Amino acid sequence: MLGRLLGIAFAICFLTGLISHYLQHPPGWLVDALPARPVWGYRLTQGLHVATGVAAIPLLLAKLWTVYPRLFAWPPMRSMAHGLERAAVAVLVAGAVFEPATGLLNSVQWYPWPFPFIQVHWAVAWLVIGALLLHVAAKGPQIAAHWRRRSPGTEALPAEDLPDRRALLVGVGVAVGAVTVTTVGQSVTPLGRVALLAPRSPQHGPQGLPINRTAAAAGMSGFTGQGWRLALAGPRPYELSLDELRALPQYDAELPISCVEGWSKSARWTGVRVRDLLDRLDAPRRSGLRVISMERQGSYRVTEMSHTYADDPLTLLALRLNGEVLSLDHGFPARIIAPNRPGVLQTKWVSRLEVL
């Protein structure tokens, strides 16, 4: 029972992790296939990724508790096959503890280890899912023997322990509910007020929206917009001042910022359609776009978007957030906002757009 739930949780984490990885680092053949719909797609998958990872913690601890005595099995290795199976279980246990732990610490932006989080979390995810498959294959007969209430293995369990086992499962279920209710409000906004342990709160943030990377962290402190011009490169290049940008037709879009750390919140953005800017460049439809930020450093200073985003009427170069001029922390004077896209790619402090 615990094993099956945990297996489902790991599968959800792995699949949503794959989606997040390929949205952020698409291989060439996938770039033009990334969909801009549904608008809430990444909000859902990444919220699910983090919520499932948190919910898996009680399941994982209970599962490891039930199998802990087998750590001391004697002899430690009955055969070569048994030794290999135990080695795979060691990888599974190590990775299964490592992934939620590093994920939780990443969500509070605390990195006490000497390696990069993204690449290692990604690599270890493959180790875990591979070791899990191997474990299921090795334990196939035992899993089958306990699959149903009337399976032979289940019937053979001592009947007097049944209430105790049930009480344990209820406890695990309540623990899963407790850790979920106290954290999931960072992405499920109506539960924001009971998210007592969530590292992000939808109520906290300038202009009603949390921030992933501050202006100070990006080296943008004190920027006033003085002398800022937007450079556009393409078949017919041009430049725009902030006033000229404000004079273009403005559109509203209700779009979420959805962060890889699991938090998300919807907001009302106002600005110029990216496609309108591309039309003035004489850029053909189905053109990709490179977005360049003024920020001094950062691995997301330059980002690219495929035509699926650039041609979308909801994709804006936003100038206003929830009715106010963008604050510096939110990317003043202009930032990208596009549907179904990880927050780190919603480039802030934009200074240049290049048609690809």
Next chain:
Amino acid sequence: MPPGLTAAARWTAGALGVALMAFGTYVLLTDAHIHDPQDVVLWLAGAIAVHDGVLAPLVLAVGLALGVVVRPAPSRWIVRGALMVAGCLTLVALPNLLPPGRPTNITVLPLDYLTNWLLLLAIIIVFTATVLAVLNRRPRRPRSAKTATRCPSADRPTPPAP
């Protein structure tokens, strides 16, 4: 499912598992951002050490103590469940409580997590105490036939948790 087919499915799943693990290892060894894969191996081993060497023995010790201190089964189950919930909430709260220094980004960890964590523990204590008081005050009513078959040993103490 015929045994031959099951065996084939198991071998296929196993081989796929090995292939996925090989890919993970390949990423660890070749990714340009991961300078020293040994660090990762060390932290993975550390994950096992922390769980198997610290957390699991601690939980077992608490379980044994619980079996001695709180004998009648329904009460013991309630206390055990409360400890599990409190423990899991504490684990989830720790990353919020422990980071050194104050974050420069005020929207990361904006809440008073120490107060919130203590509040949650207080709720669990009050709730558990209330349930235990109700359970132990009322003389047990004769149970209906249905519950008797479902919970044959509900009032018998079970052996201490392993």
